[in-house]
Amino acid sequence: xxxxxxxxxxxxxxxxxxxxxxxxxxxxxxxxxxxxxxxxxxxxxxxxxxxxxxxxxxxxxxxxxxxxxxxxxxxxxxxxxxxxxxxxxxxxxxxxxxxxxxxxxxxxxxxxxxxxxxxxxxxxxxxxxxxxxxxxxxxxxxxxxxxxxxxxxxxxxxxxxxxxxxxxxxxxxxxxxxxxxxxxxxxxxxxxxxxxxxxxxxxxxxxxxxxxxxxxxxxxxxxxxxxxxxxxxxxxxxxxxxxxxxxxxxxxxxxxxxxxxxxxxxxxxxxxxxxxxxxxxxxxxxxxxxxxxxxxxxxxxxxxxxxxxxxxxxxxxxxxxxxxxxxxxxxxxxxxxxxxxxxxx
Ligand code: NCD
Ligand code: ZN
Numbered sequence: 082x083x084x085x086x087x088x089x090x091x092x093x094x095x096x097x098x099x100x101x102x103x104x105x106x107x108x109x110x111x112x113x114x115x116x117x118x119x120x121x122x123x124x125x126x127x128x129x130x131x132x133x134x135x136x137x138x139x140x141x142x143x144x145x146x147x148x149x150x151x152x153x154x155x156x157x158x159x160x161x162x163x164x165x166x167x168x169x170x171x172x173x174x175x176x177x178x179x180x181x182x183x184x185x186x187x188x189x190x191x192x193x194x195x196x197x198x199x200x201x202x203x204x205x206x207x208x209x210x211x212x213x214x215x216x217x218x219x220x221x222x223x224x225x226x227x228x229x230x231x232x233x234x235x236x237x238x239x240x241x242x243x244x245x246x247x248x249x250x251x252x253x254x255x256x257x258x259x260x261x262x263x264x265x266x267x268x269x270x271x272x273x274x275x276x277x278x279x280x281x282x283x284x285x286x287x288x289x290x291x292x293x294x295x296x297x298x299x300x301x302x303x304x305x306x307x308x309x310x311x312x313x314x315x316x317x318x319x320x321x322x323x324x325x326x327x328x329x330x331x332x333x334x335x336x337x338x339x340x341x342x343x344x345x346x347x348x349x350x351x352x353x354x355x356x357x358x359x360x361x362x363x364x365x366x367x368x369x370x371x372x373x374x375x376x377x378x379x380x381x382x383x384x385x386x387x388x389x390x391x392x393x394x395x396x397x398x399x400x401x402x403x404x405x406x407x408x409x410x411x412x413x414x415x416x417x418x419x420x421x422x423x424x425x426x
Contacts, residue, residue, distance in 0.1 A: 082395055082396055082397055083395070083396035084393055084394070084395055084396075084426065085359070085368065085371070085393065085394040085395075085396075086391050086392075086393050086394075087371065087372040087375075087376060087391065087392060087394065088372055088376040088377070088387060088388050088389070088390070088391060088392075089114070089115050089376065089388045089390045089391060089392050090113065090114055090115075090327065090355055090358075090375040090376045090388075090392070091114050091115055091116040091117065091327075091375075091376065091379055091380060091388065092110065092113075092114045092116075092117045092118070092327060092328060092329050092331070092354060093117075093118045093254075093277050093326060093327060093328040093379040093383075094118055094120065094217075094256050094257065094277045094279075094328030094329060094330050095110060095117045095118065095119060095120065095328075095329055095330070095331050096119075096120045096122065096330070096331060096332040096333065096347070097110065097117075097119050097120075097140060097154070098123065098333060099123045099124070099136070099139065100139070101408055102333065102407065102408060103139060103140060103142075103143040104143055105333075105351075105405060105406065105407050105408075105412070106331075106333060106351075107140055107143040107144055107145075107152075107154075108143070108144075108145050108352075109351040109352040109405075110152070110331075111144050111145060111148035111151075111152040112148070112352050113352060113354060113355045113392075114152070114354075114355075115151055115152065115153060115388045115390070116152075116153045116154075116155055116380075116385070116388075117152075117153075117154055117155065118155050118157060118179055118180065118217070118328070119136075119140065119154050119155065119156055119157065120157060120182060120332075121133070121136075121156070121157045121158055121159035121182055122159065122182075122184065122189075122190060122191035122192060123136065123191065124191060125194070126159040126161070126191065126194050127156065127157070127158055127159055128158055128159050128161055128163075128164065128168070128194070129158055129168045129171065129172070130158070130168070130171040130172050130175055130178060132158075133156040133157070133158055133172070133175075133177070133178050134156075134175075134177065136156060137154055137156050137177055140154045141154070151390070154177075155177065155178070155179040156177055156178045156179065157178065157179060157180045157181060157182045157217060158172050158178060158180075158181045158182070159181075159182055159184065159194065159195075160181050160182065160183050160184070160195070160196055160202060160205065161194050161195065161196065162196060162197055162198075162201050162202070164181075164202065164205050165205075166204065166205065166208045169181065169205060169208040169209055169212060169214055170208070170212055172214055173209070173212035173213055173214040174212070178214075179215065179383060180214060180215040180216065180217045180252075180254070180383075181205075181209060181214055181215075181216060181217070182217045182218075182219070182256075183195075183196060183202075183216060183217065183218050183219060184196070184219045185199075185219065185221065185222065185223050185236070185240075186223065187223045188219050188221045188222075188223050188232075188302070189219055189221070189302040189346055190302075190332065190334075190345055190346055190347055192219070199240050199244070203247070206244060206247075206248050206251060207248065209248075209251055210248045210250050210251040213252075215251070215252035215253070215254060215383065216244075216251055216252065216253045216254070217254045217256055218241065218253060218254065218255050218256055219256055219257075219302075220233050220236045220237060220240075220241060220255050220256070220258075220263065220303070221233055221236050221302065221303050222235045222236045222239065222240070229304055230287075230304060230306060230307075232303065233258075233259055233260050233262070233263055233303050234260055234262045234263075237255075237262055237263060237266050241253075241255070241266065242266070245270065245274065249272070249273070250273065251273060252273045252274075252275075252382070252383075253273060253274050253275070254275050254276060254277060254328075254382070255267060255274075255275070255276040255277075256276070256277050256328060256330070257277060257278070257279050257282065257301075257303060257328065257330045258276040258277065258278050258282070258314060258317075258325075259282050259303040259304070259305070259306050259310060259314070260306055260310045260313070261309065261310050261312075261313035263276060264276075264313045264314065264316075264317045264325075267317075267324050267325070268322075268324070274324065275323075275324045275325070275326065275378075275382045276317075276324065276325055276326075277325075277326060277327065277328025277330070277379075278314050278317065278318050278325055278326075278327070278328070279301075279328065279329055279330045279348075280329060280350060280354065280357040280358050280361060280415065281299065281301065281305065281330075281348050281415055282305060282306075282311070282314055283311070283314055283315055283318055283358075283361050284357070284360075284361055285299055285305045285311070286305060286306065286307055286308040286310075286311040287304070287305050287306060287307050288308070289305065290304075290305045295344075297339045297340055297341075297344040298339060298348065298413050298415065298417065299348065299415075300339075300344050300346055300347075300348075301330065301332065301346050301347055301348045302346040302347075304346075315365065318361075318362075318370075318374060319362065319365050319367040319370050320370075321370050321373060323373070323377075323378040323381060323382070324378075324382075325374070325378070326374055326375070326377075326378035326379040326382065327354075327358060327374055327375040327379060328379070329350045329354045330347075330348070331348070331349055331350040331351065331354060332346070332347030332348060332349065333347065333349040333351075333407060333412050334347045334349070334412070335407060335408055335410035335411070335412060336404060336407075336410055336411045336412060336413050337410055339413065348415050349412050349413070349414050349415065350414060350415050351405055351412070351414045353399075353401055353414060353415070353416070353421075355375065355392070355394070355425075356394070356399055356421055356423045356424065356425070357415060357416065357421065358371065358374070358375055359371060359394050359423045360421045360422060360423055362374070363396075363422060363423065376388060392425065392426070393425070393426025394423055394424070394425065394426065395423070395424050395425070395426045396422055396423060397422075397423070397424045398420050398421070398422065398424065399420070399421050399423060399424040400418070400419070400420050401414055401415075401416045401417055401418065401419050401420075401421065402414065402417065402418075403417050403418050404417065
């Protein structure tokens with residue numbers, strides 16, 4: 082049996098939700114990761130240092146006892162039209178807060194407090210550049226006239242390119258990358274520009290989402306793209322280029338909402354994120370590129386030390402459960418019911 086010993090991974094983009102949900106999501110994350118970057122799109126959103134630290138305490142209370150000393154949630158603050166330079170300063174000097182997240186208003190789940198016009202926050206981006214607080218971007222325009230499959234591309238051309246030029250010292254992560262255009266954007270810059278890539282955008286294209294019936298558990302934003310775009314993401318992830326690293330965008334929604342007439346966006350990986358990434362790298366015959374992608378490059382980009390402890394992955398079947406208990410409902414993970422070739426040692 083093949084054994085892989087790799088440095089313990091981190092997840093650089095995760096949604097843990099809040100309150101009772103944390104009992105499930107934090108446990109699933111802590112089983113696999115040392116560090117996670119926690120998205121701030123709670124209700125209400127995490128908009129400043131005070132709410133971030135309160136949220137952090139709730140998360141920490143929910144870490145299972147055997148992971149208490151090793152699991153570290155890194156918080157983010159949610160940019161709004163009313164974010165102040167003081168908010169940025171406080172976040173930048175707090176080691177528990179790693180970045181600020183830009184959601185264009187209306188782009189995705191819980192983005193109603195998001196930024197309405199990017200020009201309104203240029204002074205905030207300037208402060209982030211000055212104080213060294215990275216910008217995490219949900220890179221989609223929300224204009225109803227822009228096709229849902231083009232929203233990332235239009236965002237890059239109309240909004241992100243100008244930000245990149247105006248704030249060259251601002252670290253920018255284009256989250257959950259979905260297009261070849263996005264890959265090329267990142268490759269265009271040698272400094273301060275990176276992207277996370279999810280397991281599902283590597284493993285699916287829009288045929289998987291739409292052919293033979295719509296699959297609600299494959300619906301997320303940015304929406305899964307076509308096969309040429311998927312191929313560009315695959316090439317980037319297995320290239321060994323440190324500008325591309327893991328961020329699962331694991332985003333739980335209860336089963337009854339997902340399997341409804343208006344399915345919310347978000348795919349849940351739960352405790353299987355590392356195994357699913359491993360399955361992907363194995364399918365590509367690139368297992369030698371797995372460790373750097375999930376355990377090194379993100380830490381390097383954020384100037385954090387690499388983890389020193391190891392995990393063992395074994396080439397042995399795992400059956401992904403049909404669902405997990407979540408709130409008073411169930412949650413269906415990505416690839417529910419499927420047998421994959423990897424398990425934890
Ligand atoms: C995320 C969520 O549910 O919070 N949904 C998603 O489809 N990815 C929000 C986000 O990251 O866009
Ligand atoms: Zn997300």
